[in-house]
Amino acid sequence: MNATPEHIMQVGFGFWASKTLLSAVELGVFSTLANAPADLPTLQGKLGLHPRAARDFLDTLVALKLLERDGGVYRNTAETDLFLDRAKPSYIGGLLEMANARLYGFWGSLTEALRSGELQNEGKGGGENLFAALYADPERLRGFLRAMSGVSAGAAQAIAAGFPWKDYTTFMDLGSAQGMVPATLAAAHPHLTGIGFDLPPVKPVFEEFIAQRGVQDRVRFQAGNFFEDPLPNVDVIVMGHILHDWDLAEKKALLRRVFDALPKGGVVIAYDAIIDDDRRNNAFGLLMSLNMLIETSGGFDYTGADCQGWMREAGFAKTRVEPLVGPDSMVIGFK
Numbered sequence: 001m002n003a004t005p006e007h008i009m010q011v012g013f014g015f016w017a018s019k020t021l022l023s024a025v026e027l028g029v030f031s032t033l034a035n036a037p038a039d040l041p042t043l044q045g046k047l048g049l050h051p052r053a054a055r056d057f058l059d060t061l062v063a064l065k066l067l068e069r070d071g072g073v074y075r076n077t078a079e080t081d082l083f084l085d086r087a088k089p090s091y092i093g094g095l096l097e098m099a100n101a102r103l104y105g106f107w108g109s110l111t112e113a114l115r116s117g118e119l120q121n122e123g124k125g126g127g128e129n130l131f132a133a134l135y136a137d138p139e140r141l142r143g144f145l146r147a148m149s150g151v152s153a154g155a156a157q158a159i160a161a162g163f164p165w166k167d168y169t170t171f172m173d174l175g176s177a178q179g180m181v182p183a184t185l186a187a188a189h190p191h192l193t194g195i196g197f198d199l200p201p202v203k204p205v206f207e208e209f210i211a212q213r214g215v216q217d218r219v220r221f222q223a224g225n226f227f228e229d230p231l232p233n234v235d236v237i238v239m240g241h242i243l244h245d246w247d248l249a250e251k252k253a254l255l256r257r258v259f260d261a262l263p264k265g266g267v268v269i270a271y272d273a274i275i276d277d278d279r280r281n282n283a284f285g286l287l288m289s290l291n292m293l294i295e296t297s298g299g300f301d302y303t304g305a306d307c308q309g310w311m312r313e314a315g316f317a318k319t320r321v322e323p324l325v326g327p328d329s330m331v332i333g334f335k
């Protein structure tokens, strides 16, 4: 065997590259360059970089294939221009802003979480649930909800394209956050009307986003607690990155409530970074589960087989798993 330490070093120093990108988003590198490509002195001035740091920082982004440089002029790549320019609706940097402001620091306590099984975020020591901790601060709430749009944008498009919506007329996105899924479904399918269901403080942020997307005539918000309040009657209930937040008993209780709320012929679509059944390939799904260890008191990610089992137990007659984009898959249950 021709063993080299390359892979080990790449993984071990992954945080160097990761933090360089997160700081670039924080400093607005990509939004600045989307307006106009620029040379080193111009960028240094616009971004407020120290002369000692600027050249290495920007050339690192070139080497990481996040920027291009031609004759001393830096510009975005096609991908960073589309996804990391704050001015574009395709911006997914909210997720990276949240990773930078919160998760980067919390993951520093991973070893402690691995030993104690206890969350390591704002709720540490207080036993508070993630959402109570997040929602105590309006800026943090907005940041978190924006981040959720980034994390669900690709999946929302894949669900809009990959599910037979022509057979259904109403849907609800349970735990909708800012409303990326309802906005995307309504925009793609003019015959659909939908509801975003989430905790009361989410309402203004949801309504602002839905109006920006121009679908406010067909998408409304309903405030409630999905463990306690009655769920509206719709054909299809979507649950994106919801089940992984909760422990096993809570996951099963939620699926049971969803089953009870659906009409006969109704459908649940649960999507997450679903782990492959053999639990060895979807590294992102497994890392997401460790992220739930850091972020929640009992949450964990799961395989397609796990989720289909819980759906059957809740009463769903038929279930299947379908890939979406990247590490995400959806588990569909038919009542």
Ligand SMILES: C[S@@+](CC[C@H](N)C(=O)[O-])C[C@H]1O[C@@H](n2cnc3c(N)ncnc32)[C@H](O)[C@@H]1O
Pocket (backbone or CB within 6 Å): 131, 148, 149, 151, 152, 174, 175, 176, 177, 178, 197, 198, 199, 202, 224, 225, 226, 227, 239, 240, 241, 242, 245
């Ligand atoms: C991880 S986010 C997922 C957001 C979005 N569905 C997505 O895929 O990006 C979980 C969402 O569930 C909401 N949520 C948490 N607890 C809730 C509860 N008890 N009742 C209703 N919504 C809740 C949160 O406010 C948050 O918007």
